[in-house]
Structure formats: C-alpha cells, structure tokens
Amino acid sequence: MKHLKTILFSGLALCALTSIESCKPKNAGNAVSADAASRTYVPPGKYDELYNFVSGGFSGQMSVYGIPSGRLLKVVPIFSVDPEKGWGYSEETKPMLETSYGFVPWDDQHHLELSQTNGEIDGRWIFANANNTPRIARVDLRTFKTTEIIELPNSAGNHSSPFITENTEYVVAGTRFSVPPDNANGDVPINTYKQNFKGYISFVSVNKDNGNMDIAFQLETPGFNWDLSHAGKAKSHGWFFFSCYNSEQANTLLEVNASQKDKDFIMAVNWKKAEEYLKAGKGKKVPVKYRHNKFDEKTHTAKSELKTEVTVLSTEDLKDICYLIPCPKSPHGCDVDPTGEYIVGSGKLATVIPVFSFDKLMKAINEKNYDGDFEGIPIVKYEAALHGEVQKPGLGPLHTEFDGNGRAITSFFVSSELVRWNLKDLSIVDRVPTYYSVGHLMVPGGDSRKPYGKYVIAYNKITKDRFLPTGPELTQSAQLYDISGDKMQLLLDFPTIGEPHYAQAAPAELIMKNSLKFYNINENMHPYVTKGEPNAKVVREGKTVHVYMTCIRSHFAPDNIEGIRVGDEVLFHVTNLEQDWDVPHGFAVKGALNGEILIMPGETITYKWTADRVGIVPFYCTDFCSALHQEMQGYLRVSPP
Numbered sequence: 001m002k003h004l005k006t007i008l009f010s011g012l013a014l015c016a017l018t019s020i021e022s023c024k025p026k027n028a029g030n031a032v033s034a035d036a037a038s039r040t041y042v043p044p045g046k047y048d049e050l051y052n053f054v055s056g057g058f059s060g061q062m063s064v065y066g067i068p069s070g071r072l073l074k075v076v077p078i079f080s081v082d083p084e085k086g087w088g089y090s091e092e093t094k095p096m097l098e099t100s101y102g103f104v105p106w107d108d109q110h111h112l113e114l115s116q117t118n119g120e121i122d123g124r125w126i127f128a129n130a131n132n133t134p135r136i137a138r139v140d141l142r143t144f145k146t147t148e149i150i151e152l153p154n155s156a157g158n159h160s161s162p163f164i165t166e167n168t169e170y171v172v173a174g175t176r177f178s179v180p181p182d183n184a185n186g187d188v189p190i191n192t193y194k195q196n197f198k199g200y201i202s203f204v205s206v207n208k209d210n211g212n213m214d215i216a217f218q219l220e221t222p223g224f225n226w227d228l229s230h231a232g233k234a235k236s237h238g239w240f241f242f243s244c245y246n247s248e249q250a251n252t253l254l255e256v257n258a259s260q261k262d263k264d265f266i267m268a269v270n271w272k273k274a275e276e277y278l279k280a281g282k283g284k285k286v287p288v289k290y291r292h293n294k295f296d297e298k299t300h301t302a303k304s305e306l307k308t309e310v311t312v313l314s315t316e317d318l319k320d321i322c323y324l325i326p327c328p329k330s331p332h333g334c335d336v337d338p339t340g341e342y343i344v345g346s347g348k349l350a351t352v353i354p355v356f357s358f359d360k361l362m363k364a365i366n367e368k369n370y371d372g373d374f375e376g377i378p379i380v381k382y383e384a385a386l387h388g389e390v391q392k393p394g395l396g397p398l399h400t401e402f403d404g405n406g407r408a409i410t411s412f413f414v415s416s417e418l419v420r421w422n423l424k425d426l427s428i429v430d431r432v433p434t435y436y437s438v439g440h441l442m443v444p445g446g447d448s449r450k451p452y453g454k455y456v457i458a459y460n461k462i463t464k465d466r467f468l469p470t471g472p473e474l475t476q477s478a479q480l481y482d483i484s485g486d487k488m489q490l491l492l493d494f495p496t497i498g499e500p501h502y503a504q505a506a507p508a509e510l511i512m513k514n515s516l517k518f519y520n521i522n523e524n525m526h527p528y529v530t531k532g533e534p535n536a537k538v539v540r541e542g543k544t545v546h547v548y549m550t551c552i553r554s555h556f557a558p559d560n561i562e563g564i565r566v567g568d569e570v571l572f573h574v575t576n577l578e579q580d581w582d583v584p585h586g587f588a589v590k591g592a593l594n595g596e597i598l599i600m601p602g603e604t605i606t607y608k609w610t611a612d613r614v615g616i617v618p619f620y621c622t623d624f625c626s627a628l629h630q631e632m633q634g635y636l637r638v639s640p641p
C-alpha cells in the first residue's frame with residue numbers, strides 16, 4: 001500500500017523529471033484506429049452526431065463540443081464572468097453571481113448532469129456545481145444560458161454535486177469539507193473536528209415544469225468528506241449513494257491521518273424514506289443565509305434573493321434512512337450501472353475495484369447484517385453488500401461509466417488507461433492507454449439508464465507532448481475512443497477549456513430541436529425595453545441618465561447624445577430590434593469600466609457608464625453584423641457639471 005501511495009502522489013513529479021517516454025503507456029503505437037480520420041471527419045456544412053458538455057474546472061465555465069469532430073461550439077459562463085458573452089458585466093446578469101459573501105466572479109466547476117426523465121436524458125437542462133463557494137446552477141438548453149443559481153448553506157467545497165435522480169426530482173450536493181454548521185459557533189479549535197464538524201448533504205428539488213430549484217432538505221451527517229455520488233436508478237430508484245474519504249475524521253489530511261483506515265464508506269440514502277420523515281414533521285427549520293438567483297426570460301433580468309431558513313434532518317433521524325457500506329481506501333467515484341443493481345466504488349489508493357449489489361444491500365439491511373454503527377448510522381458488513389471485486393485492474397482507479405452492454409469502463413489516473421470489464425463476472429476484457437493521467441471519463445448517457453454506447457471520452461489532466469507547446473501551461477485534453485467493437489480504439493485528441501472533470505453528452509437532435517433562434521420582441525417585458533426606433537429617448541432622473549436605445553442593422557438610435565454632464569451615471573438600455581437568427585449587436589463606450597456588452601435579437605441589455613471627464617466620447621457596435629457594421633457608431637457629448 002505504501003508503495004502505491006508513493007506512486008500516486010509522486011506520479012506527476014515523476015513525469016516532469018524523467019523523459020516523456022518513461023511515462024508513456026505501453027503499446028501506445030497501436031492505440032490509434034487506422035481509419036480514425038474518416039470516423040471523426042464531419043464534412044463542412046454537416047452537423048456532429050452529439051453535443052458534448054464539458055466542465056471547465058478552475059475556469060468556472062462549461063464548454064460545448066461537437067462529437068465526433070471535437071469542434072468547439074460554445075463556452076457557457078456559469079460560475080464566471082465572461083467577456084465573450086458580456087456575462088457578469090451587464091446590469092441584467094450581475095445578480096446571477098451574487099452570493100451571501102457578495103459578488104463572486106469566478107469559481108471552480110467540476111461536474112455536469114443533464115436532466116433525465118425515466119432515467120433517460122431529456123435534453124431540457126444541464127446542472128453544474130460550484131466547488132469553492134457552494135452552489136448549484138441550472139443552464140437552459142434552449143438558450144444555452146445559465147438561468148438559475150442556488151447557494152448551499154452548511155456546506156464547504158461542494159464536490160459531491162450536482163448528481164440527479166432519474167426523473168430530476170432532486171439535484172444533490174454533499175459537502176466536501178465538513179465544517180461546523182453555519183448557525184453554530186464556528187470559533188472553535190480546528191482539532192475539535194470530531195465534536196464540532198458536520199457533513200451536510202443537500203437535496204435540492206427541481207420543478208418538473210419550469211426547472212426551478214429549492215433546497216428541499218438537508219441531512220446532517222457525521223463529519224466525513226463527501227466526495228462523489230450517484231443516484232440509484234430503475235430498481236434502486238429512491239436511493240442515493242455517496243462516497244466519502246477521511247472517515248477517520250482527521251482535521252489534517254497529511255497521509256498519516258486520513259488514510260489510516262483500511263476502508264472508508266459509501267453511504268446509501270433512502271431519500272423516499274427521508275421524504276416520509278419530513279411529511280411526518282421530523283425536520284427542523286434552521287436559520288441560515290444563502291442566495292437564490294434566477295434569470296427571468298420574460299424581463300431578461302436576473303434577481304438575487306436572500307433566503308434565511310433551511311430544513312434539516314439531524315443525525316439522530318438518520319438511522320432508518322442512511323446505511324454505511326465500507327469501501328476500500330479513499331473512494332473517489334461512486335457510480336451506479338444502468339440496471340441500478342451495481343454500485344461501483346473506486347478507491348484511489350485501492351488495488352481492487354469493489355462492486356456492490358443493490359439486492360444484497362437490501363437483504364443485509366432487512367436482516368440487520370451490520371458491523372456496529374457510526375454515530376447511530378448502521379454499518380452494513382462489507383461482504384454482505386459486496387457483489388465482488390475486480391482484481392488487479394490498474395493503478396489509481398477513479399471513475400466508472402457504463403457502455404450499456406453489461407460492461408463498465410474505469411479510468412486509472414496513475415497507470416493512465418481506460419479499462420473495460422464485465423459487470424457480472426468482473427473479468428477484465430480490454431484496456432487502452434490515455435495521454436496522460438485521465439481523470440473523469442464519459443460515455444454519452446453513461447450514467448443514465450440508456451447509455452449511447454458508441455464512444456467513450458477520456459478527460460486528461462496532463463498533455464505533455466500531445467500538442468504544440470504554449471509556454472509553461474499546456475492545455476488539458478480530451479480523447480475520443482470508439483467502443484462499439486471488442487477493442488476500444490483511439491480516434492481523436494482535442495484540447496479543452498480550463499480543466500475538464502466530469503462531462504455529459506446527448507444526441508444532437510435532442511437538443512437542436514428546442515434551440516431558440518431569437519427572442520420575440522413583442523414578448524420582451526424588460527422594464528426599459530424600447531419597442532421600435534421612434535420610441536428611443538433620453539430621460540434624466542437627477543444624476544442618472546437613462547438612454548432608451550435601439551439597434552438594428554446598421555445604426556443605433558439615438559446616435560448623437562448631448563446633455564450629459566461629468567459625474568452623471570448613464571444607463572444605456574440597448575434593445576436589439578432584429579428578429580432573425582444569429583444577428584447580435586455589440587455595444588462599447590470609450591473608457592467603460594464594464595467593458596462591452598452583446599445583445600441578442602429581441603433582447604434588452606443595460607450597460608452602465610459613468611462620465612468622468614469633459615469631451616466627445618464615441619460608441620460603436622463590436623460584433624460584425626452587416627456590410628455597414630463599421631458604420632454602426634455614435635457620439636456622446638460630455639459637458640462640465
């Protein structure tokens with residue numbers, strides 16, 4: 001074990017110190033499919049087969065690629081400002097990034113989940129987690145815009161998130177750092193972890209019709225580090241599975257403390273039972289502070305609301321709801337197969353992949369086949385819940401996806417490979433190298449009841465020699481493999497935006513058919529909309545000047561504005577009158593601290609600008625919109641106060 005740990009923690013350093021050749025996987029030469037080019041070639045003018053939504057890691061964004069070409073289609077700001085979209089710069093979008101701590105321009109985004117109906121991807125929304133300042137976001141796939149963000153109280157490091165149940169009843173969020181609850185006295189010695197620190201898990205409900213989220217309830221669990229999760233499905237619908245590390249409850253995770261125990265836990269949560277308990281009045285309302293931000297498509301504006309209460313089921317209530325299953329050292333992934341029967345834990349420091357059986361788990365619970373409890377939560381005997389262990393799979397197992405044909409594919413960070421194995425007999429059937437050090441992997445629909453099964457994509461942490469060098473920082477990368485045959489075959493490398501962790505993919509037609517082409521100007525209920533050029537005007541309210549402005553190819557109205565004085569705050573409410581697909585206009589004023597904005601057809605966006613000196617100030621359109629784009633300009637005259 002000691003040896004394996006050393007390899008795991010020094011793997012990256014080793015790669016850097018020795019030559020690249022030494023960390024290249026074996027049989028690298030034969031990995032690429034001979035007809036890879038024709039299998040990934042999407043001719044000019046043709047569409048890709050799939051949309052691939054890739055988390056941006058430390059960039060806080062989500063990027064969207066076409067598969068199999070690997071062409072980048074869009075970067076969607078979620079937990080970040082984005083100059084390309086004006087996100088977080090316009091007055092309408094700023095509230096989306098508000099938290100109980102204030103405006104957070106940038107966060108760390110790891111996991112994405114597409115909404116599901118009956119365990120199948122339905123193409124309506126995609127959910128995302130913010131890791132650092134705990135939040136969950138919902139992106140509307142009609143507009144590819146972030147339309148809702150909810151902050152999570154009693155949480156820190158929202159990593160085990162935003163995994164969903166099979167009808168998108170709930171999106172969950174397990175705290176990665178246990179901390180004292182928000183309303184407790186947090187001014188305690190850090191080494192009182194065991195007494196004072198708790199691990200909260202949030203169940204966020206999702207409205208079936210409009211997707212609106214609410215924190216339905218939280219579970220107050222022992223102070224573990226909830227790392228990852230996945231919902232039960234089909235036969236195990238109604239259950240959720242969370243993996244943890246640091247079941248030692250150490251307050252410093254230097255190796256000596258945290259990985260002492262032979263096993264950490266996967267916790268099975270019976271959320272249907274939790275719902276019954278709440279109905280029976282068992283939850284208690286606890287004072288907290290969090291923000292709930294929504295973007296309203298009718299008014300084209302976001303609102304941020306401060307919420308002050310959350311319902312908690314405390315540890316004493318959990319003994320008939322939660323069950324701990326021992327899982328070898330520091331489990332990372334926690335994945336449920338398409339039938340709902342197998343629950344795969346991947347211990348980063350383990351030499352086997354343990355696979356648990358839902359049927360056996362139910363039997364063990366019925367027979368109370370326990371090995372004691374942890375703060376009242378029963379610990380099911382390892383052997384009683386175990387389906388079996390995959391022996392000698394590779395080094396550093398991380399995440400598992402399913403191919404829909406009774407097989408699983410697991411990523412191995414340390415040995416840099418994907419390994420395919422049989423769920424029933426746990427035999428290894430195939431392995432293929434990745435370049436290098438794969439984190440998450442993704443089969444389109446691979447965590448749903450209906451995996452698409454044709455491809456797997458590896459999201460790699462290190463690229464080293466794969467692309468042209470770009471200074472000290474190299475791009476992370478994705479690699480596309482064909483898995484339709486017996487052998488997994490490498491087809492394509494493509495660079496990613498930020499650091500990819502988890503990803504999702506869906507057949508193109510599922511998303512395309514709902515894609516919005518433009519906003520209907522007649523339905524625009526923005527408080528400062530200007531419907532038609534004759535209504536353009538300038539209105540002064542004290543030191544604030546409202547400019548009701550329109551734009552259409554190829555001019556602004558008004559385009560000459562006088563009467564502005566130094567010290568005035570000017571609010572340009574710019575309405576794009578176009579009613580056609582793909583005709584945004586841009587807007588920029590010299591010296592603007594908010595940069596620029598971009599206005600979609602039929603939309604109104606407000607741009608704040610302060611007059612700080614006397615003079616003539618030009619403004620113009622920043623998005624090439626017609627042959628007369630360059631003529632799309634105007635002047636402001638700023639006079640002394």
Ligand code: CUK
Nearest residue numbers: 110398439440501502
């Ligand atoms: S984590 Cu990144 S490789 Cu945050 Cu899901 Cu495993």
Ligand code: CUA
Nearest residue numbers: 621623625629
């Ligand atoms: Cu409008 Cu360029």
